[in-house]
Amino acid sequence: MSNWDWEVFFDAFPMIIQGLGITVGLTIACYIFALIFGFFWTVADRIPIKPIHWVIRWIMEFIRSTPPLVQLFFIFYAWPVVPYVGVALDPFTSAVIGLGLHYSTYISEVYRSGIEGVAPGQWEASTALNLSTKQKWMKVILPQAIPPTIPMLGNYLIIMFKEVPLASTIGVVGILHLANDYGAQYWRYLEPLTIVAILFLVLSYPSAILINKLEKKMNQRFNKKDVLEETKGAAI
Amino acid sequence: MAEVETASTQYTAANNAEPIVKYLDVHKSFGDVEVLKGINLEIKPAEKVAVIGPSGSGKTTIIRMLMTLEKPTSGKIIVDGNYLWHMEKDGKLVPANEKHLREVRGDIGMVFQHFNLFPHMTILENCMTAPIHVKKEDKQTAKQRSIEMLEKVGLGDKIDNYPSQLSGGQKQRVAMARALVMRPKVMLFDEVTSALDPELVGEVLEVIRDIAKEGEMAMVLVTHEMDFALDIADRVLFLDKGVIAEQGPPSEVIENPKNERLQNFLHRFRS
Numbered sequence: 093m094s095n096w097d098w099e100v101f102f103d104a105f106p107m108i109i110q111g112l113g114i115t116v117g118l119t120i121a122c123y124i125f126a127l128i129f130g131f132f133w134t135v136a137d138r139i140p141i142k143p144i145h146w147v148i149r150w151i152m153e154f155i156r157s158t159p160p161l162v163q164l165f166f167i168f169y170a171w172p173v174v175p176y177v178g179v180a181l182d183p184f185t186s187a188v189i190g191l192g193l194h195y196s197t198y199i200s201e202v203y204r205s206g207i208e209g210v211a212p213g214q215w216e217a218s219t220a221l222n223l224s225t226k227q228k229w230m231k232v233i234l235p236q237a238i239p240p241t242i243p244m245l246g247n248y249l250i251i252m253f254k255e256v257p258l259a260s261t262i263g264v265v266g267i268l269h270l271a272n273d274y275g276a277q278y279w280r281y282l283e284p285l286t287i288v289a290i291l292f293l294v295l296s297y298p299s300a301i302l303i304n305k306l307e308k309k310m311n312q313r314f315n316k317k318d319v320l321e322e323t324k325g326a327a328i
Numbered sequence: 329m330a331e332v333e334t335a336s337t338q339y340t341a342a343n344n345a346e347p348i349v350k351y352l353d354v355h356k357s358f359g360d361v362e363v364l365k366g367i368n369l370e371i372k373p374a375e376k377v378a379v380i381g382p383s384g385s386g387k388t389t390i391i392r393m394l395m396t397l398e399k400p401t402s403g404k405i406i407v408d409g410n411y412l413w414h415m416e417k418d419g420k421l422v423p424a425n426e427k428h429l430r431e432v433r434g435d436i437g438m439v440f441q442h443f444n445l446f447p448h449m450t451i452l453e454n455c456m457t458a459p460i461h462v463k464k465e466d467k468q469t470a471k472q473r474s475i476e477m478l479e480k481v482g483l484g485d486k487i488d489n490y491p492s493q494l495s496g497g498q499k500q501r502v503a504m505a506r507a508l509v510m511r512p513k514v515m516l517f518d519e520v521t522s523a524l525d526p527e528l529v530g531e532v533l534e535v536i537r538d539i540a541k542e543g544e545m546a547m548v549l550v551t552h553e554m555d556f557a558l559d560i561a562d563r564v565l566f567l568d569k570g571v572i573a574e575q576g577p578p579s580e581v582i583e584n585p586k587n588e589r590l591q592n593f594l595h596r597f598r599s
Contacts, residue, residue, distance in 0.1 A: 211444070220507070222462045224430065236448055
C-alpha cells in the first residue's frame with residue numbers, strides 16, 4: 093500500500109461527502125417514483141380488457157429488457173430531439189424518470205406477487221359476506237398483501253441505491269461524480285474511490301440488516317402455516 | 329331433459345310457501361366441460377336440503393352459483409322473488425351488475441370447506457367486520473351480537489384469538505358464526521367437514537344440527553356425511569353427471585334408492 097496517502101484521503105473526504113445529499117436524495121426520489129409508478133402498472137395490468145393487458149405487459153417487458161444506462165442516455169440525450177413530445181430535462185429529473193421508470197416495472201411485480209399471494213378463498217369469503225369491492229381491498233386483501241412485500245420493497249431500495257451512481261454518466265453530481273472529478277484533477281483515484289465504496293457500504297449494509305430483521309418479523313406475524321392451509325381450498 | 333322433469337315433479341314440497349330460491353334450467357360450463365346440464369330446483373323457506381353425489385357431479389357448483397362465486401352459463405336463479413344474475417332494465421332482462429348482485433346476495437350466507445377465515449383479524453373481528461361495514465350496524469351492537477354468536481358455537485372464550493391459534497373444528501365454527509351474524513335467509517354449506525380431522529367432525533356437525541333445529545333459515549348442505557344428511561335434511565338431492573338424478577325425503581333417497589347409479593354411489597360409501 094505504498095501508494096495510499098492519508099493526506100489525500102482526508103483532503104478528498106469533505107469534498108466527496110458533499111455529494112452524499114444528492115446521491116441519497118436521488119435514491120429516495122427514484123424510489124418514490126418507482127413505488128407510485130409500480131402501483132400504476134399493477135392497476136393497469138389488472139384491467140380485464142385483453143388488448144390493454146397485452147400492451148401494458150409488452151411495455152413493461154420492453155422497459156425491463158433494456159439496460160437502465162441506455163434508458164438514461166435516451167431520456168437525457170435523445171428525448172429532447174424527439175419531434176412534438178421531446179422535452180429537455182435536467183440531469184437529476186432525467187435520472188429520476190429513467191431509474192424510477194425502470195425499477196417501477198420490478199416494483200410492480202412485487203405488488204402483483206403480494207396480491208396474488210392472498211388465497212382465492214379470501215376473495216370468496218369477502219363476497220359471501222357481501223363486502224363491497226372497496227371494502228374487500230381495504231379490509232381483507234391489502235392488509236394481507238402488503239406485509240409480505242415490505243422486505244422485498246426494502247431490498248429494491250438498497251438495489252436502487254447502488255444503481256444511482258449510473259446517473260453520474262449524465263452529470264448528476266453525486267459522490268461518485270465528485271470522486272471522479274477529484275481523481276481527474278489531482279490524478280489520485282485510489283483514495284476518492286475507496287471513500288465512495290466505504291460510503292456505500294456504510295449506508296447499505298445496516299439497511300440490509302434492518303430489512304433482514306423486518307423480514308423475520310413479517311414472517312412471524314404473517315403465520316405461514318395458516319396461509320398454506322387457506323390456499324388449499326380452490327376446489328370447484 | 330326428460331329425466332330432470334320427472335325428478336323434480338316426483339318431489340312434492342311439504343309446505344306451500346313461495347320458494348326462497350328457484351333455479352330455472354341452469355347450465356354451467358367450465359371451458360368445454362358442461363358440469364351442470366339444466367338444473368331445476370326450488371327451495372322453500374326454512375327447508376333443509378342435502379346435496380349428495382360423486383365428485384365432479386357439480387354439487388359444489390350449484391351452491392357457488394347461488395353465492396355469486398360462479399356465473400351460470402345459461403338459465404336463471406331467483407332469490408326471494410328477485411333475479412340473482414339478471415336485472416330488469418327498460419323492461420328487458422340484462423346481466424346483473426355488482427350493485428344488483430350486492431342487493432340480492434345479502435340473503436345468502438356460506439360456509440366453506442377450507443373455512444376462509446381472515447387470518448389478520450381476531451375471531452371477533454372476523455365476525456364483526458361484515459355487520460359493521462355491510463349492514464352499517466353500530467360497533468357496539470355488532471360486537472355484542474358477534475360475541476353471542478361465538479358463544480352459541482362454543483367459542484366465547486376465544487374471541488381475541490387469531491384463526492391460526494385454533495383447531496380446524498374451531499375455525500369452522502367461527503366461520504359459521506361469521507356467516508350467521510349476517511342473518512341470511514339461506515345458508516350454504518360446502519363440504520364443511522371434508523377438510524377436518526375425523527375427530528373434529530362431530531363438533532361441527534353438532535353446531536349445524538343446532539342451527540337446523542332453530543328452523544327459520546333455509547339450508548343447503550353439500551355433504552359426504554350420509555348419516556348426517558339422513559338426520560337433518562328434509563330433502564336429499566342426488567346429483568349425477570350434472571343433473572338431479574333423484575330427489576326426495578332422505579328416508580326414500582338414502583334408505584331406498586331407485587336410481588341405479590345412486591345405489592352404486594351409496595354402496596361405495598358404506599363399504
